[in-house]
Amino acid sequence: MNILSFDVGGTSIKYGIVNEHSEIKFKDSINTPSNEDSFLEIINSIISKNKMKFDKISVAMPGFIDKQNAMYLYGTNIKYKIDFKKINNFSHSNFLIDNDGNVAAYAEYHLNYRDKKTNLIMLTFGTGIGGGIINDGKLLRGNSNAGELGHILISDNIEIICNCGKNGCLEAIVSAKKWTEVCNELSLKEPDSELAILFQQRKVGSILFDEKVRLTSVQILARDRIIKYISRGLVSIFEIFNNELFILGGSMSEEAYDLVNLIQQNIHNNFEFKGRVFPDIKISNFQSDSGIIGAALLAQHE
Ligand SMILES: [Zn+2]
Numbered sequence: 408m409n410i411l412s413f414d415v416g417g418t419s420i421k422y423g424i425v426n427e428h429s430e431i432k433f434k435d436s437i438n439t440p441s442n443e444d445s446f447l448e449i450i451n452s453i454i455s456k457n458k459m460k461f462d463k464i465s466v467a468m469p470g471f472i473d474k475q476n477a478m479y480l481y482g483t484n485i486k487y488k489i490d491f492k493k494i495n496n497f498s499h500s501n502f503l504i505d506n507d508g509n510v511a512a513y514a515e516y517h518l519n520y521r522d523k524k525t526n527l528i529m530l531t532f533g534t535g536i537g538g539g540i541i542n543d544g545k546l547l548r549g550n551s552n553a554g555e556l557g558h559i560l561i562s563d564n565i566e567i568i569c570n571c572g573k574n575g576c577l578e579a580i581v582s583a584k585k586w587t588e589v590c591n592e593l594s595l596k597e598p599d600s601e602l603a604i605l606f607q608q609r610k611v612g613s614i615l616f617d618e619k620v621r622l623t624s625v626q627i628l629a630r631d632r633i634i635k636y637i638s639r640g641l642v643s644i645f646e647i648f649n650n651e652l653f654i655l656g657g658s659m660s661e662e663a664y665d666l667v668n669l670i671q672q673n674i675h676n677n678f679e680f681k682g683r684v685f686p687d688i689k690i691s692n693f694q695s696d697s698g699i700i701g702a703a704l705l706a707q708h709e
Pocket of ligand 1: 557558569570571572573576578579
């Protein structure tokens, strides 16, 4: 079975044909348009120009969805609604829509961990923070949009404004985009520091977590603040879901440096789990393809 799978992000739409073995037979990407009409036009043209045959269409969206009605409702990085029933030759039986964090968690579980773990939680770090919860081998849905882990409240600072409309969300403090902003600020403050020079070359905010880089005391404080909030987020999530594993993915997973080690150290130094073991933390190895692979897998299974 071939699936035409879309992974929609705030800046680009990745798409491709994925077969029943989760192999990507073809992939490409295009800029994300700014309104529903252009969005549907682009999807229709990809569908009609696509030369490979496919059996179903699957779409991973960065925000809230209504699966029954094939609708995208809202997300912090795409704020307009999309009614996918308007695509040419739409049929409910050949179409799947889901949240991008959910499909990424689903791909990790089915392709990497199904025989080893039944409770795992994925957080994707990019422009925002996406989440997906596999509970007892199934995606946890709640009333339909469970797993928005980027929007758990982690600070009472009302100046930390999140795109979702609340203050103090995890994503507003420690998304991968924030790491880059912090590196920028630190580089301006101390332009001759090793961090500033390396950040100029590599351009990724995760360079802050490279333990080989000699950070100044100001830079260590900024890094430790990020690690503190991520750790507190993971600890709170663990207390609710009692998961066996955390997987961190998203745009940063190609260059995570020593992020996991720093989080583990922080949790070890600050928290105790009497009678329990805090879960392992792993970096996703799908890198940027988890969206189209996971959406295609769900389309085959549902
Ligand atoms: Zn939020």
